[in-house]
Amino acid sequence: METVGLPGPPVNVRGYQRLFHAFGLTSRFEKGVTRWFYPKLLENLVFDSPALKVALCQPLDAFRLYLSKATLIVVPANLVDHWKTQIDKHVSAGQLRILVWTDNKKLSPHNLAWDYDVVITTFSRLSAEWNPRKKSPLIQVHWLRIMLDEGHTLGSSLSLTNKFQMAVSLTASSRWLLTGTPTPNTPNSQLSHLQPLLKFLHEEVYGDNLKFWEAGILRPFEAEIEEGRSRLLQLLQRYMICSRKKDLRMIPPCIKKSTYINFVPRHARSYNELVESVRRNILLADWNDPSHVESLLNSKQWKFRNATINNVRLSCCVAGHIKMTDAGQDIKETMDDLVEGGLDDSTFEYSSIQNCLISGCNCKRCGEWCRLPVITPCRHLLCLDCVALDSERCTFPGCGYLYEMQTLLARPENPNPKWPVPKDLIELQPSYNQDDWNPDWQSTSSSKVSYLYNINAVRNSHYPQHPRCTLQKSQAGQLLCWIE
Ligand SMILES: [Zn+2]
Ligand SMILES: [Zn+2]
Structure with a gap:
């Protein structure tokens, strides 16, 4: 209890006497100084001088904040409907006054603050509302609660975005951030993406002060110093509620059952086409020689090999196709070579071979469908199985044409050839520029x-x-x- 009296407010403010009187304080002028005393018989009243300083220093009409009991929910645009459906599902009709604000509609802060219980808006609306000169109505409301769904998007860019500045500037009694992935799953500096989230939450030490964060947690943590780890853990224990699937009692048990599914014919055909293109690439790179620099078997081609494996996996789930571009031009070169070898370009044979190379045909030896047939110098169209039976001669019944064999000398594309390969056969084949496997949900089957x-x-x-x-x-x- 104040007994000696207060000399006045901690700052020089005109007209404070009126305010002090309104509070019930009485003034006494002693020894040349005015001191203020609490009314007699009033107990447990403590004069909060710093708060008084704030109250007196900021002019009343500088910025008006509308007190609200509403909750502001900010979500990515694609989740707006999800929130609406979930609210409809779990809350009886008419119980909550809900506003979904996603367009450019102008809203007044008092409507926002007083007419609704829940206001749902999007991150893009939030960004668009940022204007340092003119305060958005969102900023003029003191919300009961703000909730950012998929809130890690605040940390995805470490630069100062409009969205981020807006989110930090919002005023609320409680601030929530909902995310399944607080930091991105990248090998380096995931931790720095956490700081913007702390700043949004108005975490007083590390959130509001980047230097403290860097010196206290980020740098020691990245240098694998125990201090950094333990500080981070303490911080997360204070600020994070983590619910894992196994902690939730409401989720029905997940029953896993593996079933081997047979390909339907159309899907099988599309899968086989992909496998065939992979096999063709490997066979034509010096007859399955891993030392060929462009072979998928070559250890340096790991990137393409991984992409290939991904494609094959994908092709097991859904039928699709490989986009082949510029195939026409390379096929023309192959056709020209065949003409040089004696093929007449006005014949049916010419156009037939050309069509087979463009869109596939049945193998002339075994009759199986083949998307990328191999044309031999003796002009037999064979599937990969049939052509691979013999590397030295054509396997078409009765043909036996001997290919021109490559010697075992080192070449730029193969510094260490393992076996002689059919040079003229390989050089004759058109190359296809192949894109990724394209699953096509609309027009194919799975x-x-x-x-x-x-x-x-x-x-x-x-x-x-x-x-x-x-x-x-x-x-x-x-x-x-x-x-x-
Ligand atoms: Zn065949
Ligand atoms: Zn032949």
Whole structure:
């Protein structure tokens, strides 16, 4: 309890006497100084001088903040509907006044603050609202709670974005940030992406002060010094609530069941085409020689090899195609070589070979479909299986044409050849510029989808009363479970 009296406010403010009187303080002039005393019989009143200083120094009309009990939820645009559906699902109709604000509509701060319980807006709206000269209505509301969904996007760019400045400037009693991936999964400096999130949360030490963060946590942590780790852990324990799937009791158990699915014919054909193109590349690189610099078997081609393996995996899930560009031009060169070797370009044979090289044909030896047939100098179109049977001569029945063999001397494309290879055969083949495997959901089929469609058709035959509706719903559910 103040007994000696206060000399006045800690700063010189005109007209403070009126305020002090309004609080019930009484003034006494003693020894040339005015001192202020609490009213007698008033107990437990403490004069908060710093707060008084703030209150007196800031003019009342500088900036008006509308107190609100509303929650502001900021989400990526694609999640707006999800929030709406979840609110509809879990809250009775009319219980919450909800505003979804995603467009350029002008809103007044008092409407925002007082007419709604929940305001949902997007990160792009948040960015667009940033204007250092004119305060956005979002800034003029003192929210009960702000929640950023997928809040790690604040940390994805370490530069000062509009979105970030806006998020930090919002005023609220509680600040929440919801994310499944607080930091990006990159090998280096993931930790620095955490600081913007702390700044949004108004974490007093490391969030508000970048230097403290760098010196106290970031640098020691990256230098693998224990101090950095333990400080980070303490910080996260204070600021983070982590719920893992296994902590939630409401999620039904995940039942995993592996089923081997046979290819449907169309999917099988598209898968085989991809495998064939990979085999063709390896065979034509000096007849499966790993020392050929461009072979997928060469250890230096690991990048393309990984891409190939990814493509093959993808092709197991859905049918697709390999985009082949500029194939026409290279095929023309092959055709010219054949003409030099005696093929008449006005014949049916000419156009037939050309078509086979462009869009595939059945192998002339075994009759199997072949997307990328190999043309021999003796003008036999063979599949990879058939051509690979013999590296020295054509395997077409009755032909036996002997290829011109490459000697075992070192060449730029193969510094260490393992075996002699059919030079003229390899050089004759057109090269195809191949893009990635393109799964085409609209126009091709997938063995997985066919399988799911069939089991659902069986299931739904037990529920004849709502056949269409049930089929669609459970099908969508199944797809989510099954497609990786
Ligand atoms: Zn064949
Ligand atoms: Zn032949």
